[in-house]
Amino acid sequence: MTRAEADTFKARAGAALADHHLKTAIDRTTRTARQKREAAVAGWPGFSRARDLGARIKDHVIENLDHYLIEFERNARASGAIVHYASSAGDACQIVVRICRDAKARTVTRSKSMLGEEIGLPHALDEAGLGRVETDLAEHIVQLAHDRPSHIIWPALHRTREDIAALFREHHHTPQNSDDIPAMVASARRQLRGGFLAADVGISGANFLIADSGAVCTVTNEGNAELTTTIPRVHIVTAGIEKLVPSLPHAFALLRLLVRSATGADITQYTTFHCGPKRAGDLDGPEAFHIVLVDNGRARMLGQGLAEMLRCLRCGACMNHCVVYNEIGGHAYGGVYPGPMGAVLTPVLDGLETSRDLVHACTLNGRCQEVCPVDIPLPAMLRGWREKSWAQGLEPVTQRSFIGLWAFVVTRPRLYRLGAGLAIKTLRLFARDGWIRALPLASGWTSTRDFPKPARRTFMAQYQAQKRNRGL
Known part of the structure; x- marks a missing residue:
């Protein structure tokens, strides 16, 4: 191969x-x-109504995307944020890397973001020579294994607890004493804490962009996003333009749907709203706050009949x-x-x-x-x-030819019934103990699972027999 x-x-x-x-x-x-x-x-008895409301909120924003982009940018700038637009994944990565270089950054912390994965940001940071610390526990596991996320909520879903324990023993400076979950979490905390404190730039995604205030909402269960966005002197947000919502009440309406659908909880442990850089009198926060709004095909989806896909909450x-x-x-x-x-x-x-x-x-x-x-x-x-x-x-030509043959047969009922009857009799010849474990031209199925032995007669034949027995 x-x-x-x-x-x-x-x-x-x-x-x-x-x-x-x-x-x-x-x-x-x-x-x-x-x-x-x-x-x-x-x-939640009101789930169905909330679901309808959530769809309407997202559709309204998509239909008025230009209006809410302008409103969000205006209010974000008023709060002290610097707003950038990126039409493609490459543009977005260039903007982020440039901000990091302008800040003379050496170490960057990154909170889990599917938009970051979409635009290839981890690779762009590595190629730019920036020390990258993935602060989400699952993303940390993926980074140690030189792997890729396999799920948008649980990036390391494809790895068992035993796999992760072995990774931590190999890569952590002070690995866990045992392989139980609390010990592994403690090991990750020891490993990551230094990265949080040393980072010059923190990069996060956004679950929602609040148009009427210019605020950015992040939702996590570990608190890593808060450490990523609060400690470094520069905070960069990368977000798809479809993340916009009109106001805070709209964000909370969608949050209730997102959390229950993603993890089954009523609300996540950490729901944080960031609005601009640190102000006079603030005890913490970044000195500079950048928001990179990314299109990367989203506007094109509107013209491809895929506008409803922009509703997606990434749950x-x-x-x-x-x-x-x-x-x-x-x-x-x-x-x-x-x-x-x-x-x-x-x-x-x-x-x-x-x-x-x-x-x-x-x-x-x-x-x-x-x-x-x-x-x-x-x-x-x-x-x-x-x-x-x-x-x-x-x-492929073979597939198109087969579908053409299939269409010829199924539009001729007598021929279809004859073929179905012969197919059942043929399939039964390959059955052993109620299952077909190997079948010519069907290895795509039988190589990984058995095919159940079919009934002696087709569904339509059984249906007609029942009608006759009932005198119908």
Whole structure:
């Protein structure tokens, strides 16, 4: 297998399906996440109404994006912030690196931010020779392992507790005495605390940008964002332009949805609003406060029929409930964003031609939309990408030919029923003990799971028989 073949979605998914260690790591986290979210939603009778409100808030901002960008910039500048605009990932990284160099920074702390991952900021900082300290515990694990995040809420979801204990023993100056969770957390705290105190620049993302005040809202469970943004003399915020909300009450309406959908909690431990640099009389805070507003394809999405995707709160609920993600994890998707939301976003960021397999890696069961806190129609968007892929002729010739043959058969009921009957009889020949473990032309399925032995008759044949028995 060539390097190009090994880097395809099918190859990555195949490797993930064969990795039982990965399946254990995924199950431990996503199962708990699903249970907590279900309990949180069940305990909130107003969830459905709040969900509708959240979708309307986001749609309103998207429809009036220019207005809220101008309002946010005006109020942010009034608070003392310096606002920058970046049309692409490269522009955003250049702006951040330039700010760091102007500040003569040597060490930079970074709080977890999917926008930072999207624009490739960790690599840009490393290439610029800046000492980078990832302050989120999971991102710290990913950095030590020279890895990539596999989930937008739990970046190290693909690693078990045993993996992490081994990493800490190898890389920490004073590693833990035992491998239990409190000892590992204490080890990480000892390792990271010096980075917090020595950093010249702190970089964070933003969960919300408050237009009527110019404030930036960050939400964390560890308090690392507060140490990242408060101690260094320069604070840089990188945020997508879709993070705007009109006012503080709108932010809180969305916060209630975000937290319950992400972790199943009523509210996170740390919800912080930053508004400008340190003022006279303030005991702490940065001397300079920069906000980098990033487009990177978001404006283009408005013209591609993907405006509803800009509602996304980055809660991760869609991937926690996705049957595909729960089998293959995040790295198999290849892009920054995994799961259903990643399958929609990656063609925007990387192009449909290189990511068309992702839009087909979905059963279209609709569970992702059901659990989305702002009701994003992810299945419809994936179908839209499939239609574009077909219209652009990106499917292999063999696949297009097969679909043409399939269309010929299914539009002729008698031929379809005959073929279905023959297929069932043929499949049953390969069954042993109720399961089919190997099947010609179906190794993509049987290489990693068994296929159930089909019934003796097709569904329609059984249905017609029941109708006759009932005299219908």
